[in-house]
Amino acid sequence: MSTQPPPAPPWLDAQATAEALPYPALADAVEALLRDDTVTVPPRLVQPLAGGGSLFVMPAADDRVAITKLITFVPDNPAHGRPAIQGDIVVFDARDGRRRLLLDGPTVTARRTAAVSLLAARRLARRPGGPLLIVGAGVQGRAHLEAFAAGLGVRQVRIASRSRASADALVEHATRLGLDAQRVDDADAALADCPLVVSSTTAQAVALRARPRADAFVAAVGAFTPHMVEWAPEVCRHLAASGTVVVDTRDADHEAGDLLQAGLDVGALPTLADVVRDTPAWRRARRADGPVFFKSCGWAGWDLAAARCVLAAGSR
Structure with missing residues (x-):
């Protein structure tokens, strides 16, 4: 049979x-x-x-x-x-x-990474309406643009990329979604105007050297191994000293290239689960003011x- x-x-x-x-x-x-x-x-x-x-x-x-x-x-x-x-x-x-x-x-991968950033922004962003600066106009840049528009109601977007063609293509996509979008050629300068920031570069070299605004929420998603980097070490140290740094999971302890290369004690930082569950670790770490830096490395x-x-x- x-x-x-x-x-x-x-x-x-x-x-x-x-x-x-x-x-x-x-x-x-x-x-x-x-x-x-x-x-x-x-x-x-x-x-x-x-x-x-x-x-x-x-x-x-x-x-x-x-x-x-x-x-x-x-x-x-x-x-x-x-x-x-x-x-x-x-x-x-x-x-x-x-x-x-x-x-x-x-x-x-694209959508869940952007959704994790969206959840973090829902919980942590002080000015969730934007404008939004996206640095890196690839797959993750597009996913985060869509996620923040759908989930936060963002209407203004500024896009920076090493490739002008890629930035212009993402601007066109944002415009088709009904957003006010434009390319910016100096990402560091654009930080001053944007309380929402997503860095989604290939993370092969430092892309951002200026400090985010005091009321900024940053989702840093490009660097997901210890050897990758998007943000200058001195900026990461400033964010840790003046604001709040949150990692996606404890896997970031050995994967968060931006933070590890800045010499920060990643294992002492709260995770997104701490934020969601309002644990003592989160209550000790959170500040009433200062920028929020959310470091995302990925997790199954x-x-x-x-x-x-x-x-x-x-x-x-």
């Missing part, structure tokens, strides 16, 4: 994955995950590749859902017309082991939140 193989799980391509992950709902899913004590996320495995890139293997689970993210990151791919991040996320039922979904890895828990968000939408 022959047994029929189980049906293949639904595979969501990039467009379908994006449509299943609206930014406000995804930010809510991230917050719910941070309150869930059943979530477990082991350290990610990073395998160097012969071409200078890395293979990331990132599992996570709660009491209902398990995921594994398999992506490659090759930083110079965009210069050759290829995406820097490629791969998929496999979603399983945590109780019976069934494969439930396959999600497009780069799309989830964010991908689990995205999977939960997709499954919840499908069940409604």
Whole structure:
């Protein structure tokens, strides 16, 4: 007697994955995950590749859902017309082991990173209406523009990039969304006019050397290894001394290049979970004034939140 193989799980391509992950709902899913004590996320495995890139293997689970993210990151791919991040996320039922979904890895990475920044801005930004400065006009710059417009109601955006063509393309996209957008050629000078800042560069060298405003919220997402950097060390030390620095998770203790290269004790900084749960660590660290610097390095828990968000939408 022959047994029929189980049906293949639904595979969501990039467009379908994006449509299943609206930014406000995804930010809510991230917050719910941070309150869930059943979530477990082991350290990610990073395998160097012969071409200078890395293979990331990132599992996570709660009491209902398990995921594994398999992506490659090759930083110079965009210069050759290829995406820097490629791969998929496999979603399983945590109780019976069934494969439930396959999600497009780069799309989830872009959207969940921006949704985490959105949640941080909801909680920490003193002037969440902007104007918003985006430094780095690639995939993450676009995702953060969309997320902050959808989730915070931002209407004015300034965009800086080493590539004028990339900045102009993102300005055009913002204009199509109905935003007041313009390219700026000096990101340091633009900091003075923007209480919301997102740095989403390739983080191969310092991109920002000026100090953000005293009422600024900064989401720094480009540097996610100890050797990457976007913000000058002296600026990071100033932010730690005069404002509040928050990291996305404890994985940042050994991955937050901007902060590590500034010589800061990253392990002593509060995490986004501390903020959401209002822990004693957060109450000790928060200041009533001064800039807020949110350092995001990535975590498989964010991908689990995205999977939960997709499954919840499908069940409604």
